[in-house]
Amino acid sequence: MIRISFNHDWTVGKKSGFFSEMTSTPVQPKPVTLPHDEMIERKRQKPDDGSDAGKHLNAVGYFPEGEYDYKKTFFVPAEYKEKRVTIEFEGVYANAMVYVNGDFAGQCPNGYTNFYIKADRFLKYGEDNEIKVVAMNYKDSRWYTGAGIYRNTKLIVGDLVHIALDGLKVSTPDITSDRAAIAVVTVIENEGIHTRTVNVQTEIVDADGKIVASDVVPITLFAGESATLRQRVYVRSPKLWSVEQPNLYTCSTRLVADQEQIDEETTAFGIRSLSIDPDKGLSINGEVVKLRGACIHHDNGIIGAATIDRAEERRVEILKEAGFNALRSAHNPISKAMLDACDRLGMLVMDESYDMWTSTKTDYDYALHFPLWWEKDIEAMVNKNYNHPSVIMYSIGNEIPETGRAIDSVWGRKLAEKVRSLDNTRYVTNSINFMVAIMDEFKKMRQSGGAQGKDEGINTMMNNMKDIMAMITASDLATAKTTESFAYVDIAAYNYADARYLKDKELFPNRIIVGGETYASSIDKNWKLVKENSHLIGDFTWTGWDYLGEAGIGKVTYDSGEFAGGVFGAYPWLAAWVGDIDITGYRRPVSYYREIVFGLRKEPYIAVQRPEYYDKQAILSMWSWSDSVSSWSWNGYEDKPIKVEVYADAEEVELLVNGSSVGRAAVGEENRFKAEFDTVYKAGEVVAVAYAKGEEIGRMTLRSATGDVELKVEADRAEITASDSDLSFVTIRLVDEHGHVYNTADRKVAVQVDGPGVLQGFGSANPKSEENFFDSERTTFDGRALAVIRPTGAGLITVTVSAEGCASQSTQIQAILNDK
Numbered sequence: 001m002i003r004i005s006f007n008h009d010w011t012v013g014k015k016s017g018f019f020s021e022m023t024s025t026p027v028q029p030k031p032v033t034l035p036h037d038e039m040i041e042r043k044r045q046k047p048d049d050g051s052d053a054g055k056h057l058n059a060v061g062y063f064p065e066g067e068y069d070y071k072k073t074f075f076v077p078a079e080y081k082e083k084r085v086t087i088e089f090e091g092v093y094a095n096a097m098v099y100v101n102g103d104f105a106g107q108c109p110n111g112y113t114n115f116y117i118k119a120d121r122f123l124k125y126g127e128d129n130e131i132k133v134v135a136m137n138y139k140d141s142r143w144y145t146g147a148g149i150y151r152n153t154k155l156i157v158g159d160l161v162h163i164a165l166d167g168l169k170v171s172t173p174d175i176t177s178d179r180a181a182i183a184v185v186t187v188i189e190n191e192g193i194h195t196r197t198v199n200v201q202t203e204i205v206d207a208d209g210k211i212v213a214s215d216v217v218p219i220t221l222f223a224g225e226s227a228t229l230r231q232r233v234y235v236r237s238p239k240l241w242s243v244e245q246p247n248l249y250t251c252s253t254r255l256v257a258d259q260e261q262i263d264e265e266t267t268a269f270g271i272r273s274l275s276i277d278p279d280k281g282l283s284i285n286g287e288v289v290k291l292r293g294a295c296i297h298h299d300n301g302i303i304g305a306a307t308i309d310r311a312e313e314r315r316v317e318i319l320k321e322a323g324f325n326a327l328r329s330a331h332n333p334i335s336k337a338m339l340d341a342c343d344r345l346g347m348l349v350m351d352e353s354y355d356m357w358t359s360t361k362t363d364y365d366y367a368l369h370f371p372l373w374w375e376k377d378i379e380a381m382v383n384k385n386y387n388h389p390s391v392i393m394y395s396i397g398n399e400i401p402e403t404g405r406a407i408d409s410v411w412g413r414k415l416a417e418k419v420r421s422l423d424n425t426r427y428v429t430n431s432i433n434f435m436v437a438i439m440d441e442f443k444k445m446r447q448s449g450g451a452q453g454k455d456e457g458i459n460t461m462m463n464n465m466k467d468i469m470a471m472i473t474a475s476d477l478a479t480a481k482t483t484e485s486f487a488y489v490d491i492a493a494y495n496y497a498d499a500r501y502l503k504d505k506e507l508f509p510n511r512i513i514v515g516g517e518t519y520a521s522s523i524d525k526n527w528k529l530v531k532e533n534s535h536l537i538g539d540f541t542w543t544g545w546d547y548l549g550e551a552g553i554g555k556v557t558y559d560s561g562e563f564a565g566g567v568f569g570a571y572p573w574l575a576a577w578v579g580d581i582d583i584t585g586y587r588r589p590v591s592y593y594r595e596i597v598f599g600l601r602k603e604p605y606i607a608v609q610r611p612e613y614y615d616k617q618a619i620l621s622m623w624s625w626s627d628s629v630s631s632w633s634w635n636g637y638e639d640k641p642i643k644v645e646v647y648a649d650a651e652e653v654e655l656l657v658n659g660s661s662v663g664r665a666a667v668g669e670e671n672r673f674k675a676e677f678d679t680v681y682k683a684g685e686v687v688a689v690a691y692a693k694g695e696e697i698g699r700m701t702l703r704s705a706t707g708d709v710e711l712k713v714e715a716d717r718a719e720i721t722a723s724d725s726d727l728s729f730v731t732i733r734l735v736d737e738h739g740h741v742y743n744t745a746d747r748k749v750a751v752q753v754d755g756p757g758v759l760q761g762f763g764s765a766n767p768k769s770e771e772n773f774f775d776s777e778r779t780t781f782d783g784r785a786l787a788v789i790r791p792t793g794a795g796l797i798t799v800t801v802s803a804e805g806c807a808s809q810s811t812q813i814q815a816i817l818n819d820k
Contacts, residue, residue: 001158001165001263006087007034007724009074012148015067015134029071033724033790036070039063039137039147040304040761041774046571056362061144061549061574070133070149078126084158084191086165087117087131090336091151091307097134109369111137111145112298112332113380116156116165139363142355143297143576144549146305151335152725160192161255162263164226166383170251170269171425175285180238180271182213184231186253190221197221198257202231205250212236212249240285241270241389243325246346248389268343270389276427276491276512282537284392290530291348291537292598293326294319294544294580295517298335301548301583302773303761303788309725311788312338314716316345318585319544323595328431328516328540331355331398333381337725342390350429350493350516350540351385352395353378357411359401375418382422393427394419395516399495403430404437404481412488427490431516434478434497435469437485441477470499479507486511491537498522501529501536515539519622520580520590524597524672541594542623546579552767554578556627558616567621575767578623582765584786585729590625593647596673603698604648604688606630611637611681629782631743632686632702642681647674650690650697658684664691705740711749711809712739713801715789722794722815727760730787730799730811734780743783749803750777751787756815757797760790791815 013029044062057063076085089096094111097104100122108115123129135148156165167187174181184202197220204213213233221227239247248268255263275283282289296319300311312335319327326348327334334351342349357374360367385391396415402408416428435442472478473496486492486508493516494500504511514537518526523541530536546554552569554577555562562569575583580591589607596605607628609618618627628645646653648667655662655677665675667690683704690698712733720726732749734742753759763773764781771778778785789799794817802808 001156001162001265004155004157005724006072006074006153006155010034010036010070010072010149012036012038012068012070015069015136029069034149034153035151035306035308036148037146037150037304037306038068039065039145040306042066043772044572044574044770056139058551058568058570058573059142059362059549061551062571063144063548063574065138066147067134067136068148070135072131073128074131074155076123076125076127076129080123080157081125082160084160084162085119085123086156086158087119088114088154088156089117089133089149089151090114090153092133092135092149093137093145093147093305094140095136099132099134101129109373110366110377113377114333114336114384115380140365142361142550143547144299144305146299150305151307152309152337159262161188161190161196161198161221161257163187163253163255163265164189168251168253168265168267169386170267172269172271172273173425175238175240175271175273178237180235182233182235182251182271184233184251184253186229186231186265187226188219188221188229188255189226190223193223195220195222196257198255198262200229200231201254201256202233203252204233204235205252206239207248235271238271241272242284242287243289243346243348246270246344246389248343267387268340269387270343272389274392274426276537278510278512278535281512281534282392289325289348291326291514291539292324293328293350293515293538293540294324295328295330295540295542296545297330297543297547297549298332299548301546301585302763302786304548304773306760307335307337308727308760308790309337309340310720310727313341313345314585314729315545316341316347318581318587320345320347322544322580322587322591323598323600324544326350326538326540327544328352328395330517330543333384336384339385339388339390343388347390349388349391350393350395351381351391352398352431353381353415354397355399357397357400357402358408374415378415378418379422382419386423391426393429393491394423395429395431395493396489398431399433399436400430401436401439403432403485404440406484409485412485416488428488429491429493429514429516430485430489431493431495432482432485433495433517434473434482434500437482438472438478441481442472469496473497474499474503498526498529501533505533505535511535512537517542520578520594520625521622523594524669527597528669541580543576543579545581546575546577546583546765546767548575548583550576552577553621554623554625555621555767556624557619558613560619562619569768572770573768575765576623577767584763584765584784586765586784588625589628589630589645589647592630593673596647596649599649602649604646604650604653604690604700606686606688606700606702607645607647608632608634608702609643609645611640611642614641614643629743630702631741631782632684633705633740633743634681635742635744637681638683640681642679644677644679644686645674646677646688648688648690648698649673650692652691654689654691655679656687656689658682703738703740705736705742707736709734709742709745709806710737711801711803711806713799713809713811715799715811715813718812719814719816720791721818722756722791723818724790726791726815728757728789728797728813730789732780732785732787732801734783734803734806741783745783746780747803747805748777748779749785749801752776752800752802753789753797754800755797756793756795757789757791757813760788762787789813
């Protein structure tokens, strides 16, 4: 089939009803290129009071929800009358209703599910046609979702005899060092009125373009029927796919009739094996692998939920550079673009299906649709993942209350068996929070004890109960309530339940466990357990990348009143502020601490707590890291006390300020890889030196920014493709002449784009800014900002940045046509 981007020439406007179109003046819609997030382009709402509406808005970052009409006019050639025309939507948030030429053509309530609209019966051939997609979201999520057609769309055109949509599946069931068996399953459909016999030609091509295996088989297809063909070919001396060496092959399957090719499908795949057992844990290609995992939400920070291919690829690049080797798509299926990037770059994936089954967590969430649509959702998720070697397990849910109820837990069995019926090459897990699983009993205990029946939400409850949560999690009641649900899956994902890791090794000797969601502050303790216990296969931190919504759950405050209303931050908080990496892609101190704990970084790392709060007591949530910045530029705080953190995998670290020793402190595993020093800030340099057995094994230096503040503007790539799938990320920093960042000189900066490009998004990592991501002027945060440029055609794009007190700076990006 021919696949054509369907992303261009759309408009979006407010949803119009049947009667409103006749009685009111229509508002002119605006032109957009998909993927597009309409929610990020709306001004945020400041709640008037502590109403229920305000409580929900903090979950979505105070971005307003709404209802939208997306429309597009497209020409359908007359020759398509003898073809099959399908429109693919990789994701519409949410409750999508699709109309072609005014007629209802299909729907998909799940905002994260890939779906197809078979358009033939609605089309006018040789004429223009109109498609309208209605997207609606309202009180349906615990985090920022975005709104609209936020993932890619494609127009798919094929002959009457064709390979079915998602009809080419490749697996590698038998691998040895000298050959690999490649099982190719092809589903072929005959939508014509005659019986047809075609030849199915399958080729396996390596990364160098060489055909390494092939097969040709004839198949006869009756009119109006489909047939499944199974081929088995062999690749000699296979190059295996792994995190370290993500070798990919291509499978091309063609249908040929009367020496004419009538259809072709191509997919990348990898040759790799998976196995698990409690004695070795997880093995890939026979090698034990421990999962250094990151939970991630689906939004792309300052461009919102728009799932533009390059943004997804960049996230994987940065996460891998930070030491992660696995991602968990919390709490919905991952995008196709990110899967492609994980395959190419070598990143393992736990793809997650749901945050709820039949019990709602917000007023109008997907539990209202789950009972009728779950099978279609699971089919779509498995079809999307099947050929991707990066995917190693499916999660059937996140913190589902039904997992602790005997009757409702049967849904877990249905989901797990549905996944296995579609894909028996990977493992099934369920991310269970023991507190959530026993919530019904816990509520009864609280009520009988006279506690108020206040609906505070799971995040707030967990934070407020941190002292007793481990005890409850490890209780016999928690054991009894979850045993059946864990019995349905291959791998038990424990959310915030490290207190059970060793206990359950004895209670359930056949259970293989992964930390499905854990606190960043516990990574050193958890990773020690992972390394020392084969039944523990890894740890997934909450979170690898900061995200919009669940505003402020990782905040550090110096006023206890800020937690009075719960763990969320009041307006203008917009980001969770929990990621190792902030919403612009910049690594925070916790990221380097984790890298040291993983054993991947040998040099020490310096983080400095903000000196304005030196005399105040920091109040952290369970998801917080210290309020620290890796900087020695604190203008205005000369000769004032300051606290310095040093992370290192060493016996000792020494801190020096301008050559004078502040002192030495023990670090290493027994000291949680961390030391703190109290000193006085003096401009110049601060140095951390790590020692083992009295010998220096590494050092890090931070220098103060001095002199004039200058703008530093750098694009991540000087050359991009002129397509709707590419972006340029332009980093803006306030620096001195030597490139040292002025993190205390924040100011407004303005961006101007000239040439064939637009400003897709502009912002900083500030988790509580009142500025908008769609404006061309923003204030830096800790001396940094990020502008995202999207090409509109081929040519030279010039990005000019200006700021008060600084000379303007420009960078140029060449957008080139891609002939592929």
